[in-house]
Ligand SMILES: *[C@@H]1O[C@H](CO)[C@@H](O)[C@H](O)[C@H]1NC(C)=O
Ligand SMILES: *[C@@H]1O[C@H](CO)[C@@H](O)[C@H](O)[C@H]1NC(C)=O
């Protein structure tokens with residue numbers, strides 16, 4: 001086990017060195033750990049009864065955890081490493097590694113993808129942020145800081161939402177409807193992610209189709225279509241399809257996992273482990289696939305506070321136990337909310353497609369991948385193996401369609 005890890009790391013290092021920037025071993029380790037966090041966090045969220053769509057960025061969650069480690073002392077800080085399974089990492093390596101990872105995967109120039117990530121720590125009006133903390137959280141995690149009067153709930157909510165909307169170019173209009181606990185600190189991630197497909201969809205081939213939310217509820221969504229060569233796997237035993245859609249210049253890809261027919265996603269979620277996803281990916285075959293994908297924007301805001309506590313971050317969120325005194329120099333704060341909000345836009349845009357294969361044998365008998373019912377998705381980075389996003393779309397926005405039966 002230990003040996004295979006070493007060999008694995010060396011191989012990773014070799015692959016990485018072929019690219020322009022080589023990641024440090026700390027960043028590589030944290031990419032790996034945050035990929036595990038992706039699955040455990042997804043599962044704690046998916047089991048909540050009233051959760052519909054889920055969109056989480058595990059690498060961004062990891063960097064918010066890094067911020068907690070930066071502001072925390074003693075076990076409040078060390079719990080972060082436990083949640084990340086990175087107990088052996090020194091503090092400076094944790095911060096430098098997470099910082100390096102996020103900088104690498106969110107680099108718009110090399111990645112050719114739109115990903116706006118805005119992070120802010122809100123504190124109550126009484127707090128005074130320590131200079132050292134402000135400096136380091138900006139440097140490592142690109143966090144800025146703001147004081148807010150949480151007692152005036154309405155203006156606090158408005159100012160948080162306005163900041164999120166402004167910093168995402170209007171894509172994410174709302175992070176929260178309410179703020180609780182006027183004495184706590186609040187983490188807010190406001191993001192906008194729009195995949196730039198390695199091969200774009202036809203701009204003229206967009207029409208309105210039904211998306212089945214449940215057997216008795218269908219919404220109308222714009223559907224985009226294209227046929228091309230993709231890595232595809234049909235798991236006949238588990239009755240599901242897996243499709244890999246490369247982004248940019250294949251620096252990352254979006255993996256879609258969809259049951260054959262409409263059904264609640266619980267069954268697939270039981271199968272959803274990192275190992276299983278790797279197994280599916282290893283069985284893929286590059287072949288013609290006719291894809292129909294909703295051209296939609298999904299906006300979701302999750303408060304991760306409770307879920308992170310479930311994964312072991314119990315102290316930072318507990319007013320009686322939290323020691324976040326590196327934030328302010330005093331033991332006067334705890335983490336009352338962790339808002340993790342994203343707008344995900346699926347659109348036609350991408351690189352021009354290869355027209356030379358049109359009409360050839362290669363595109364004969366495509367497999368149909370018709371996304372008209374709930375699915376799970378991952379955005380996986382091809383260089384670091386980290387997971388940029390994991391989530392599910394179960395209920396897109398759209399007008400209810402008349403039942404056809
Ligand atoms: C946090 O506080 C401790 C003790 O005061 C100090 O040694 C450490 O450097 C601080 N950490 C940061 C990241 O400022
Ligand atoms: C990605 O590349 C395409 C074509 O080279 C370009 O038009 C587009 O603006 C790029 N997008 C981003 C986000 O860099």
Ligand SMILES: *[C@@H]1O[C@H](CO)[C@@H](O)[C@H](O)[C@H]1NC(C)=O
Pocket residue numbers: 244246249250251252253382
């Ligand atoms: C990862 O990148 C390599 C090299 O560019 C490419 O051959 C491979 O197809 C990519 N993998 C995915 C899943 O896009």
